[in-house]
Amino acid sequence: MTAARRVGDPLILALDVSEWERLEALAEMVRGEVETVKVGLEAYTRFGPVLFREMRERGFRVFADLKLHDIPNTVSGAVRALARWRVDMLTVHLCGGRKMLEAAVRAAHENGGRAGGTPLLIGVTVLTSLEDGDLEEMGWRGGVSEIVLRLARMGVSCGLDGLVCSPAEVAELRRELGEGPLLVTPGIRLQGAETHDQARTATPGAALRAGADYLVVGRAVTGQPRPLEALRALRREIGLS
Numbered sequence: 001m002t003a004a005r006r007v008g009d010p011l012i013l014a015l016d017v018s019e020w021e022r023l024e025a026l027a028e029m030v031r032g033e034v035e036t037v038k039v040g041l042e043a044y045t046r047f048g049p050v051l052f053r054e055m056r057e058r059g060f061r062v063f064a065d066l067k068l069h070d071i072p073n074t075v076s077g078a079v080r081a082l083a084r085w086r087v088d089m090l091t092v093h094l095c096g097g098r099k100m101l102e103a104a105v106r107a108a109h110e111n112g113g114r115a116g117g118t119p120l121l122i123g124v125t126v127l128t129s130l131e132d133g134d135l136e137e138m139g140w141r142g143g144v145s146e147i148v149l150r151l152a153r154m155g156v157s158c159g160l161d162g163l164v165c166s167p168a169e170v171a172e173l174r175r176e177l178g179e180g181p182l183l184v185t186p187g188i189r190l191q192g193a194e195t196h197d198q199a200r201t202a203t204p205g206a207a208l209r210a211g212a213d214y215l216v217v218g219r220a221v222t223g224q225p226r227p228l229e230a231l232r233a234l235r236r237e238i239g240l241s
Contacts, residue, residue, distance in 0.1 A: 002042075009035040010208065012063055012184070014218030016040045016053075019108040020047065027058055033235075036061040036088070036180050038216055044114055052085040061088040065216075067124050069093035072103035074237065079107040087119050090182075091164060094123040094151040101158035120162060120182065123155035126167040128186050149176060156181050167207040174211030204238045 013034045018024050023043060030037075035062045039051055044066060054063050064087040068075045075092060082090050092104050101123065108121050117171055125148040126135070132143045148169045153176075155163060162182025165173055171182055185207045204215050217234060223229040 006025055009240070010212070010214050010238075010239070011204075011231075012036045012038050012212075012214050013221060013231070014038040014040060014065075014186075014216055015043045015222070016218055018042055018046045023051075026222060027055065027060070027133065027141045027228060028147045030231060031058055031060075033228070033231055035215075036063055038063040038065050038218075040065045041067075049081070049085050050084075050140075052087050056086060057230075061092075063087070063089040065091050065218075067091045067093050068104065070100070072100045073211045076107040077099050079119075080111045083108060083111040083119055084116065086140065088117075089120040091122045091124050092157045092160075094125055094163075097156055098154060099215045101155060101160060105159040121160045122162045122164055122184055123160045125155075125169070128167070136177060144173060149173065152177060152181075160227045162213070167176045167212065170207060170210040170212045176185040181191070182213045183211060184216060185212040186218075205235055208238055 011034050013030055014025055015035070015037050019025065027037065037055050039055065039062060040052070041053060044058060044064075052064065055062050056075055062086075064082050066078075066082075068078050068091065068224060070078075075096065078093075079090065092101060096099065108118055126144055130144065134175050135144060135147060137140075143148070145168070152165070152173055156177055162184055163173065164184045164186065167185050170185055172216055173183060174180075204217075207215055217231070221227050221230045221234065
């Protein structure tokens with residue numbers, strides 16, 4: 001059962017930094033500029049789940065991008081814990097399989113109501129750092145686009161609310177899966193910017209035109225000398241300011 005769409009501001013800022021002073025300064029700088037911040041493994045392992053409360057108290061929606069992948073019972077417990085921290089969105093790895101995904105969906109809906117709201121469950125397809133050759137080496141049959149679609153169909157059938165995919169797969173997923181699932185796309189870069197360790201990237205305008213709902217932006221903003229100016233340039237490029 002896919003949840004009703006909750007798309008407001010499509011930009012999500014990734015606060016993937018390990019120094020508290022830097023994270024606090026970035027959060028304060030972009031307060032009122034973006035609705036949602038992403039807390040990934042780097043910040044989470046440094047500061048712990050209290051960071052979710054800190055960001056909520058600053059007025060942000062919180063995307064817990066921990067990419068849960070374990071046996072069903074363990075993932076259920078982690079989803080319950082995240083729901084109690086009142087995160088708005090969280091990620092699970094689709095390659096954890098159907099039983100794990102269905103357990104995550106049950107845990108989110110059983111505990112979300114008691115915690116004040118059910119978080120959106122977003123399934124990670126294939127990391128944006130991977131290409132066809134990487135998947136072949138890992139023993140996967142088919143190229144990136146085929147595997148992404150196969151995983152995405154399974155995730156939607158398990159009741160997930162959305163999918164994480166690179167901008168390269170957005171248009172095909174939208175054609176094949178319709179308007180139901182939310183599509184969250186990392187790998188967003190301004191024209192001519194460095195791609196760093198991500199192999200499948202696109203400009204924000206191209207990703208939205210292809211059918212993305214949310215754009216995750218990290219180093220294209222946080223890695224710049226003037227992050228606020230970089231964020232506002234992104235917003236101007238896609239007509240959000």
